[in-house]
Amino acid sequence: MSAADAASPDVPPQALKRQLQRANRLARWKALGLVAPLLVFLLISFILPIFSMLTRSVYAPVFSEVLPKVSEAVQTWDGEGLPDEPVFAALAADMTAAHANRTMGRAATRMNYEIPGTRSLFMRSARRVAQLEAPFSESLPTLDARWGSRDTWAAIQRVAQPVTATFYLSAVDRTLDADGTIVLNPEDQRLYVQLFWRTLWVSALVMVLCLALGFPIAYLMAHLSPARANLLMILVLLPFWTSLLVRTTAWIALLQTQGVLNDLFVWFGLVSNDGRIQLIYNQIGTIIAMTHILLPFTVLPLYAVMRGIPPSLTRAALSLGASPAVAFLRVYLPLTAPGIGAGAVLVFILAIGYYITPALVGGRTGQLISNLIAFHMQESLNWGLAAALGALLLAGVLALYWLYDRLVGIDKMRLG
C-alpha cells in the first residue's frame, strides 16, 4: 500500500510527494534559521578569535617585515660556507633603517627564539652598523664573531620565512640546527614535555580521586529515598554553584601553614608547631583544590546512571548464590560504566585545561600547561610559543571531546 492511497482522490501522488518534500525542506530551513544567529555569533566571537590566535604559532612574518632586503637576499644562499657580500650589505642597510625607525627590537626578539642570545647581537650591531665600512662581509664579523658563523646565517635564512615550525618545536623542547635537522634542547632548557606530562599526570590523578570520592556518595544517594537524596544533593550542588575563586580562597584558609588544618594537626599533636606541613602553594594544594572543584562533575552523571539501575538485578545475583562482593563487581559495577565514563572523561577534559586554581595555589610545582601559556602571553610576550602550546593543548582537548561524544553523546550532558 502506497502513501498515495491515503491521499484525497483529487491530489495526484506526484504533487503530494512534491508538497511533502517542500514541507520537509521548509522545516529544515526553519530549524537552521533558528540556530543560525547563535552559530554566526559563536563563529565570530569565539571560533574565529581562537583560530586567528592559533595561526600565530606558524605564521610570524615580523623578521621579514622589519628586515626585508636581507630576508630576500639570503634566500639565494645555498647554505654552504657564508653568504656573499650583497647579503651582508643588505643586512647592514636593513639594520641601519630598522635602528632609525626603532623596529629592530621586534625582529631581534623573533631571532632570539631561534638562537637564544642573538637578541643582543642584533641590537648592538644595529647601533654600530652606521660606523662600519664596506665590505660588510669583513667588517661585520670583526664587530661580532657570530656574523662569521654559519649557524647565525642559517637561522636568519629560516626566520626570513614567514611560516615557521620553530614554535611547535620549542613547545616540545626541540630546535633546528644549522643543517635543518631537529635536535633536542640541552637538558637544562627542557621544560615543556615535562610540563605536558605533569599536566596529564595531575589530570589523571584528579580524575581517579574524583571517581573514588564520587562513587560512594552517588551510590549512597541512589539507594536513599528521593527526598533524602535531594537533601544530600544540595551538599554536592552548593559547591558546584559557588564561585571558583571562593572555593580556592577557602582552601587557602584551610591549608596554609598557619591555616585551620595545620592548627588542628598541631592541636592533636600530629605535628609540632615548627613542623607545620606545607599543604598549599605546591602540587598537593593544586590536586586537593582541583578534586574538590571537579568532584560534582563525577557525582552528577554517576548518580543519574545509578538511579536507573533496578535493584532487582543485584538481588537476583545474590539469590543465585553470588557473594555481595561478586554481585557488586560482576553485576552492579558494569552497569555503572556509562556514568563512570561520562564523569571520568568530563573531569579529565576540564582538568587538563585548568588555569585558575594552579595559578593561585600551585606555587612552583603545581603549575600546569595553561599557566605556561598565560606566562608567555603576559610576561615573556612570546605569543608564537603561547599559540603553539595552546594548539597542542586544544588538539588534546578536542580529541577527548570527540571521545566524550562517542562515549556519552553531547546531548546527554546534564547540569544538576
Place this chain on the structure above:
Amino acid sequence: MPPPVYASAGERVWYYGFRILCGAIFLFLIAPLLVIIPLSFNAQPYFTFTPEMLALDPGAYSGRWYRDIIENDQWLHSIRNSFIIGIAATFLATGLGTLAALGLTSPAMPYRRTIMAVLISPMIVPIIITATGMYFFYSSIGLSQTHLGIILAHTALGIPFVIITVTATLAGYDQTLTRAALSLGAPPHVAFFKVTMPIILPGVVSGGLFAFVTSFDEVVVVLFMAGFEERTIPRQMWAGIREQISPTILAVATCLVLVSIALLTAVELLRRRSERMRGLDAA
C-alpha cells in the same frame, strides 16, 4: 534503611563504615564553604581562628571586613560591573541560546550532532585559549577594555549552559500541545508564546541563571580583556588573593556563598515547577 536485625556483625560494620566514609566525603565537599563564614568575622587580619574566637569571645568577632567592602570604592565599582556584565550577557545568551535550542530539538534539524558539539565547545575549550584568542581579536576591533567586549565574551561562555538546560527541557516537551494550538487556529507566534513558552520557561530561566553564574564567576577573560574600569568581583578577588591577602576576601566570599545558595534554591524550585508542568512529577 538501617541494617535489619538479622544482619551479621560484618554487615553492620560495613553499613556504618560506608556511612562514615560518605559522611567524610560530604564533609570534604562542604567544609571549605562553611569554614570561611566564621573566619570572615575575625577581628584580627588572619586567615585562621584565633584562640579568642575559639573561646567564643564576642570581642574576637567583628564586621570590620564587611564594612571594608561597603566603604571601598573599588569593591563597589566591581560589584556594579559584575552585575551589569552578568545581566547583559545572561539576556544575550538566553535569547540566542533558546532560539537555537528550539531549532536543535526540531526533528528536521540537519547536522544536529555537529552543530550541538560546536555550541557546547565554549565550555570545553580551555579557558586560557579562549581568553588569549578573544584578547587579540577584541583588541583588533577596539572592543577590549570595554564593557561591550566583555559582555560578548561572557555571552559566548554562557551559551553552552543555556543550550544544555533548554534542550533538556524541550526534550520533555510534548509537541502535540503546539500542534493542538495550531490546529485550533493559533498563528505560530501565538502558539509559541501562549503554549510553548510558559511550559519551557522554568528551563529557560534556569539556563539563564547558569549563564549568569558563569559570567559572575569568570575571571580569566576579564584578566586579559578588562582594564581598571571594567574590573569585576572575581577580578578584584584575584588581585586580593595574589597581592594583598586580607580577610575582606573572606567577607566577599561569604556574600558570594549566600548568592550561590539563593541561585541554587531558585534553580531547584524551577526544576520542580518544570517537572510538574511537563507532568513528570510522580508525586
